[in-house]
Amino acid sequence: MPASKNPAIEDYLKTVYAHTEWQPDPITPSVLAGKLGVAPSSVTEMVKKMAAAGLIAHVPYGPLRLTDAGRERALAVVRRHRLIETWLVQEMGYGWDEVHDEAEVLEHAVSDRLLDVIDERLGRPSRDPHGDAIPAADGTIPAEPFLRLDEAPQGHRGCILRISDRDPAVLRELEAAGLAPGVEVVVSLGDGERVRLSAGTADAPAPALELPGTAAAEIWLTA
Template sequence: MHIQSSAVDDYLKTIYHHTEWQTAPVTPSQLASELGLAPSTVTEMVQKLAAQGLVSHRPYGPVSLTEAGRVRAAAVVRRHRLIETWLVREFDYAWDEVHDEAEVLEHTISDRLLEGVSARLGHPTRDPHGDPIPDASGAVVREPFVLLAEARIGHVGRVLRVSDRDPALLRALESAGVDVGHTVTVAGRDAVRVDGGATLELPAGAASAVWLTV
């Protein structure tokens, strides 16, 4: 049976994202939750992806990308993150506005235009949220990191990445100065000092949405 290419890409991208900033593999039930689909639908699709050699999966076990799946997923992620960067730099989009636009454009922009965008932007290696942009071969450069929620009190690190899952939280963190490139000192369970300033109380969920250098 023919599987729509965009559907395959969405599955592979979701699996790729799940293990990008932590090591636990994704389960079919987690995939179903992430994609907003019925578990039975996801199970059927995972079996088809496995038959194509894009994922590895045992019944009731986690799902992981094969090398072929990783390369294809990285290509989709590259498209998405380059488009987000392009929208922010060239069209004055805010960093909390670009995700949904990129979700649409990543399936329609040509490879030629994408590489033209990359060249115009100076071949960026990170998107506006700090996520690494894979190069044309699928390779990424990622610094050692720690989730803010898991960092010890007194830890000092540069903000590497802020999750783009919650636009309202993105706006709140930006207002507080907790955005990519700034230096944060962990002052408490939900409190930080930014660039050596006063202690700030973080909004709910923030500590689980920010990654720092170690």
């Protein structure tokens, strides 16, 4: 099995890519170990293997960066993961808070042929249920200006672009409050600890909602 097809290496590549998708700071080996729930020594050995395979650029004690080959492979895994999440929600009746762990397993088993069938059946979606962009088959991925809700200035108006799927409980709370990708919101208060916003359009505003800063930090808006 080629190194880039190894499920463990695919998990590493996807995690390194995801770390910088919504913020600019590169990932360090210690942070990568924490995200994957493995020992730092395991990361050290895997990084050596990935560097030898030309997937990671790394200097001792420095951050990890994907090479062009590593980024290409990471985007292929991300594409599978997000298409599977979308398929589970749209075709299989899963809630958006239930699909992450299922996709983690299936992303290593689905063939490219089956993935293309799923993609076609879904109508070639551009974003998954959480608002994350789905890379195209050629590895391109759309990007647009964004800012995190807890950092948005008072009076900012924008659509919810993405909600992190890290915590299923937060997803359920936000869904109950009517917050989902594509919903237009206006920030009426933000002090780092609490964020108050109004959902809905200017013509049909909804009652103001108040979120703790921890929940607001899981939401990204169009800039």
